[in-house]
Amino acid sequence: MTTSAAPVRRDGTPWWWADAAGIAAGASLIVVAALWVHGGGVTEVTGGGWAAVTAAGRLAGLFAADLMLLQVLLLARIPAVERAFGQDRLARWHRWTGFTSFHLMAVHVLLIVPGYAGQAHANAFAELWDLLTGYPGMLLAAAGTAALVMVTVTSVRAARRRLRYESWHLLHLYAYLGVGLALPHQLWTGEDFIGSTAARAYWWTLYAVAAGAVLVFRAGLPLWRxxxxxxxxxxxxxxxxxxxxxxxRGRRLDRxxxxxxxxxxxxxxxxxxxxxxNPYSLSGPPxxxxxxxxxxxxxxxxxxxxTLRPGTRxxxxxxxxxxxxxxxxGGPVTMLACGVGVTPLLALLWDLPYNTGEATLLYRARTAADLAFRDELAWLARHRGVxxxxxxxxxxxxxxxxxxxxGTxxxxxxxxxxxxxxxxxxxxGWTDAVLREARAAGVRPERLHTERFAW
Structure with missing residues (x-):
């Protein structure tokens, strides 16, 4: 949660960083549209006919590609992005950009194939076959599209409920393969790339930034740590x-x-x-x-x-x-936990410098037997007035x-x-209900801090 009291947040992130990142993401879509216009897209659309269909298909494909790369950046685990927006918000945006880019990709295919077929006075299926076999990178794009279809289908809420988290997470990694295979054909064959040095420079830069972020923050940084x-x-x-x-236990945990x-x-x-x-929160202060x-x-x-044994790496x-x-x-603190959601809140109860009697924990559980950390909570109640x-x-x-x-x-x-x-x-679902209640009670947005156990 950002604060307006200081120009730099306590984690060192400038206050304006989140706004700048959001503006840059929006600007990327404007750049894509501008490059399409510069390449004659508007002229082709206003001219009508099959050329207009093809031009609209190209624009859908360009937006789909831009959103795919933004989607990669959203969950590339870039520390400054994580601190500025938080996992909850990034995950929601990741889902939105993912489904939107997939739908635009489908529109791209549904417009490009009949558009090219109409201009060539050919059968649409014959034109599709010609595109797949006669243009560089198209078979790779087809394989990438298949991977993205699998990822998208398994990301639909009804499908996710039927999958274990571990299985879903493993399948979701194919999104990187899908993006890597689906996008290069644009650089090799796309009209908006071949004839424009500015377009090629923009797209190669965006590809390099996305790939570099994944390599550095999802591979390099974890390996080093x-x-x-x-x-x-x-x-x-x-x-x-x-x-x-x-x-x-480990080495240099203070670092x-x-x-x-x-x-x-x-x-x-x-x-x-x-x-x-698997994602697990700390249940005690580091x-x-x-x-x-x-x-x-x-x-x-x-x-x-x-079943883990001591010494396991x-x-x-x-x-x-x-x-x-x-x-x-400083000041009063109220914490609301449901089930195992108490783990990060327990760590905060140990860590935050509230005064005696200033903290309240509302702990939701089905039965008394489901309440965890009773001894620690009892100690906090006795010695810190929780x-x-x-x-x-x-x-x-x-x-x-x-x-x-x-009704309470x-x-x-x-x-x-x-x-x-x-x-x-x-x-x-429970967290969303609590947030509605907290807003109704007058809690200001900057004082609401949340973590949802969802994927």
């Missing part, structure tokens, strides 16, 4: 109710740029399946000698955590997330509350919450 810190499992401890805490409330992508080198990464995560048994990847990517105390300047309010029972439809408390407002549950910093972590 893993070599430097050499994390290993130190201890595995059962917390009850399907929860397992893992204590991790690891992580804050309480953030998460990493974790790979445990304990056998088959080690290549699949220390110079140890990190702690706490995992709930929700699937194959999380179930394996309970661990690979990380991150840290990610903005559910931190970055913008906290007010812990369990919200137990089946959830009321469309509400963030259990059925027997349905956040303002009634936490008097004066409009002036608090509010931290929220849990499943997407």
């Amino acid at each position: 893993n070599r430097r810190h050499a994390l290993r499992v130190g201890e595995v401890r059962a917390e009850g109710s399907g929860l397992t805490s893992v204590y991790l 690891l740029p992580v804050r309480a409330g953030q998460f990493f992508l974790w790979r445990f080198l304990d056998g088959p399946g080690w290549s699949r990464a 220390r110079d000698d140890v990190l702690r995560i706490t995992v709930k048994d929700l699937g194959d990847g999380s179930a394996r955590v309970a 661990v690979l990380i990517e991150g840290p990610y997330g903005r559910l931190t105390g970055e913008s906290y300047r 007010r812990v309010v369990p919200l137990l029972g089946p959830r009321a439809a469309g509400s963030w509350l259990p059925r027997d408390l349905a 407002t956040l303002g009634a549950a936490v008097p004066g919450v409009a002036g608090h910093h509010v931290y929220v972590c849990g499943p997407q």
